[in-house]
Amino acid sequence: SPPAAGSGMRGIVIEEHGGPEKLKYSTELPVPEMKDGEVLVKNEYIGVNYIDTYFRTGLYAAPLPLITGKEAAGTVASSSSPSFPTGTKVTYILDHSYAEYTAVPAAQLIPVPPGISTQTAAASLLQGLTALTFIRELPITPSEPKTVVVMAAAGGVGQWLVQILASEGHTVIAAAGSRTKVDLALALGAAHGINYSAEPLVDRIRELTKSHPLGGPDVMFDGVGKATFDGDLEVVARKGTLVIFGNASGAVPPVDLLRLAKKNTKVLRPTLFGYIATPEERQKYAKELWGLLEGKVKVSIHETYPMEEVRRAHEDLEGRKTMGKLVLQV
Ligand code: NDP
DSSP states (O other): OOOOTTSEEEEEEESSOSSGGGEEEEEEEEOOOOOTTEEEEEEEEEEEOHHHHHHHHTSSOOOSSBOOOSEEEEEEEEOOOTTSOTTOEEEEEOSOOSBSEEEEEGGGOEEOOTTSOHHHHHHHHHHHHHHHHHHHTSSOOTTSOOEEEESSTTSHHHHHHHHHHHHTTOEEEEEESSHHHHHHHHHTTOSEEEETTTSOHHHHHHHHTTTOTTSSOSEEEESSOHHHHHHHHHHSOTTOEEEEOOOTTOOOOOOOTHHHHTTTOEEEOOOGGGTSOSHHHHHHHHHHHHHHTTTTOOOOEEEEEEGGGHHHHHHHHHTTOOOSEEEEEO
16 A cells, blocks of 8 residues: 655655765655645656756755656556556656655656566656657758767767667767767767767867868757857857757856857757647657667666665766666665
8 A cells, every 4th residue: 555645755865955975865755745636656766867966966946955856667656547547657757756756747647668667767768758859859850861969979868869860860970978988879870979088079070071061060969068069159060050958067158149140050958848848748759759669779777776876876977987877776
């Protein structure tokens, strides 16, 4: 039977902002109360995302104490929703997932299809949907192959971007912080690799795209942010598109719009949440995501950490030691 609201559960709480040491494991967090329309999910696997570090440091604001975490997969423990009876395997993208139980509005739940484990679901949902929606919401289609740069190409989102883009015929230039990471991106289908810890990034992109009629890559996906943004603007093709979507190296400072006029550059700063805001959008993209796992995309888990070891997971992620997805096991 489900635990009573307010009784003790295991989870990770942030009482003050700071480094990974501020992630406190507790066995006495209150089981959340279910509001109208909510379902209590017993989380089995929790996806770790770079955004979790922003809430921990305070770069993104949320009231403290905070149970952070943006996604998990598990089973329904308590429910009055006919669509999601107790025992249903579900996954979701929502706050407060770093815990044994999370109360989730039924409308936010995504059923985990039969052939997919809750571990794979938690490893795929947020990063996979990020890559998928960011590609689908651009004017970029398999019928018109483009030259596309992916930064941090061996990371969680990066591996999804490389695999989807390459499998749809685009020429991917994968940039990453070590030879091993670059080699992995090449194995996933990238046409070219740049190790930006050792090679001059902008010069290498220029060299690889010098025969391009518009003089550079058509599209650049950049979750690294501050460290690479100026170079992106410098090297992108005329009429090209920059998709700037993260702050792994710090947030991009305010930009003078006149800098875009030089090459008629389009810049997007999207969030996944803005592309899966309605149940229809969530269902449409989730369906396509599960389909991708049947062939086009292999999701690779860097490590599955016991939830108690979340501090090490954040240290590894911010220390650029990881390739692929980090998952916590509850
Ligand atoms: P990753 O697995 O990609 O890990 C981050 C990677 O960024 C590192 O492995 C590292 O790869 C690279 N990096 C470059 N500079 C630094 C630095 N100074 N410190 C740390 N890492 C650095 O993480 P995720 O896949 O979870 O996220 C990737 C990016 O996408 C993040 O910026 C994240 O915030 C963003 N994101 C945005 C979303 C949105 O809705 N806008 C949704 C999901 C993710 P390397 O060594 O190869 O440089």
